[in-house]
Amino acid sequence: MTPPSVARLFPGLLLVAALAAAAFALARLPGAQLLGPLVLALLLGVALRAALRRPLPASVPGIAFSARTLLRLGIVLLGVRLDARALVELGPWVLVGSAVGAVVAFGAIELAGRAWRVPTDLRRLVGVGTAICGASAIAAALPLVRRAPGEPATPGGPAPVAIAAISLLGTVGVLGFVVVDAVAAWPAALLAALAGATLQEVGQAVAAGATVGGEHAQLALLVKLSRVVWLAPALLALGWWARRTASADGSPSGDDTASLRPRARPPLVPGFVLGFLALGLATSLGVVPPAWVAGIALAGTALTAAAMAAIGLGVDASAIGRSGRQALGLGAVGFAALTLAMVGWYAVLLG
Secondary structure, eight states: OOOOOHHHHHHHHHHHHHHHHHHHHHTTSTTGGGTHHHHHHHHHHHHHHHHHTSOOGGGHHHHHHIIIIIHHHHHHHHGGGOOGGGGGGGOHHHHHHHHHHHHHHHHHHHHHHHHTTOOHHHHHHHHHIIIIIHHHHHHHHGGGOOOOTTOOOOTTOHHHHHHHHHHHHHHHHHHHHHHHHHHSOOOHHHHHHHHHHHOSSHHHHHHHHHHHOGGGHHHHHHHHHHHHTTHHHHHHHHHHHHHHHOOTTOOOTTOGGGGGSOOOOOOSSOHHHHHHHHHHHHHHTTOSOHHHHHHHHHHHHHHHHHHHHHHHHTOOGGGOTHHHHHHHHHHHHHHHHHHHHHHHHHHHHTO
């Protein structure tokens, strides 16, 4: 089977590029900054698909290419954000705290998801998004998760459902920090650290830190970056788990026809994860010129936003229903567990 020609890809690529550009424009508006371009691109794709009430057959090759290839390329470029030098001033205990929080959140969601019989791919994506960095983490983990044999597919797809759920919870979380700051006499440094340690999106952490952190507002961003560092180990763990659980007749999530044919086990470390790690290492060692970092990160975000728009175009929002409620429930469990753990951690760490 030959790959689609550039001419066949062009309509779909043009459409997702337009949606991504619109998402970046909307992300500059007050309030929409809390969601960020990735979430907005996904929502625009879902909205367009709902407005048309049908798929886009003429653009399917370009949309499918964006959802798969552009997603992986975007994640590789986002590795440039993993600059370990920016975390030196925080000290090791902040990194340890972020690891503890990630384990607590992911573990709580995994246990609740198993008890509620939530499909494996959905609960893993909600877990990594809650524990680490929201939509970016979900996009990076999407190629590494799959349903267990016999599990039903998630209506609407696991990634859009997970992203929508944690984005809503994160937005509510920002408002929660504002309320706590108004009614409780908690130290500004503690609130700023907690915002970075619990909120899912970078924009949410920055917004909450600026509102409740006072002179410690930058602390929210730095603590949030300490969580982003753990995305790399999380991807390695998910890749290892996918390889461990794959069987000869297994199928990747969302591919119901694959069960009719043998499938080799996935690689222990997928190529896009290697690229992500390599670029992060190059940035940390100073190989990537500082003047290039912002541009590369922007390119990675743009490609990932285009992929999110493509994924959204394949979502039938009317079919989500129960899976959306499950994702919200799991996200709430993980967010509550993460918040409790981090309140204790930073209350002790900050005295």
